[in-house]
């Protein structure tokens with residue numbers, strides 16, 4: 001890779017929240033403290049800080065270290081210069097998210113909370129406007145949600161949105177893969193790529209590295225985050241795959257799977273989001289001392305999505321027809337922009353980038369072993385000897 005110094009990288013990282021990079025004297029104490037550095041090539045997180053200090057923006061874009069950090073804050077606690085390496089890693093993740101995004105929207109949203117809120121507001125207005133113009137008959141003597149918002153039409157809208165978001169997210173992820181593997185991308189055998197796929201799904205669904213993240217509350221934080229992810233995936237499954245089963249006008253007893261799964265998704269989203277907002281507000285833990293507007297917007301949108309989804313259910317089972325239709329539209333006017341803005345361009349994308357980074361690390365290590373295998377085989381001679 002051609003190496004040139006990007007004099008703006010330092011300012012860029014400051015923009016993304018890494019305000020103390022200058023204080024670092026590269027002593028390496030953070031690397032020895034980090035409970036995850038052992039499996040990450042040794043120089044982590046110091047190496048990322050060094051890349052930023054020396055303006056190596058392309059090397060930083062090709063580096064997956066920031067995704068291997070789970071933000072436990074241990075390194076910041078032990079840094080002798082109060083250089084906040086954990087926050088620098090967070091800023092590097094924001095920078096990478098914006099860098100992978102070829103549309104430039106991610107960068108724009110991270111740098112301007114007003115732009116992000118305006119985008120959310122505009123998409124929300126569009127959703128509400130579509131319902132105002134195209135809603136079905138308004139039945140008031142009973143709740144007829146599927147008459148007001150026919151499930152098949154909503155389902156088609158969901159799939160169109162999912163297709164568009166997948167396109168943006170996967171094309172951004174491909175840039176991450178291309179930059180990380182460089183020219184090896186086409187040289188590594190298909191078998192190596194395929195053998196590492198279970199690693200990707202293991203880390204996507206369990207986030208198990210987080211449990212190694214050393215603070216005394218690491219296990220609890222892992223559990224809350226896992227709960228949040230399970231709520232998120234439940235919501236997506238119910239809305240994208242099982243909507244005809246989930247959005248029904250029949251009032252099933254509360255123990256029926258539709259209702260139980262919906263309640264689980266709501267609680268699994270509400271509890272961690274409220275907890276994370278309180279922690280960010282109190283700023284007691286090192287990891288919650290510094291919050292960017294994008295962190296708050298993500299949490300508030302998730303919280304409102306879950307809350308309005310729960311409210312739709314409550315007014316529906318109580319037979320309040322007009323309230324059901326109004327809150328349903330409000331719910332979608334919050335949920336859709338949250339997905340549209342956060343999935344491909346914002347904080348949500350880390351759900352894909354983290355396991356992908358671990359997958360890529362596994363691919364690189366397996367490919368290195370494969371390359372060395374002939375030289376290590378019994379009877380092999382060292383070239384030139």
Ligand code: SF4
Nearest residue numbers: 024025027028030079
């Ligand atoms: S961030 Fe702190 S602990 Fe890490 S290398 Fe810099 S000065 Fe040392």
Ligand code: SF4
Nearest residue numbers: 034069071072073075
């Ligand atoms: S925040 Fe935790 S996981 Fe991340 S670099 Fe620091 S010590 Fe390592």
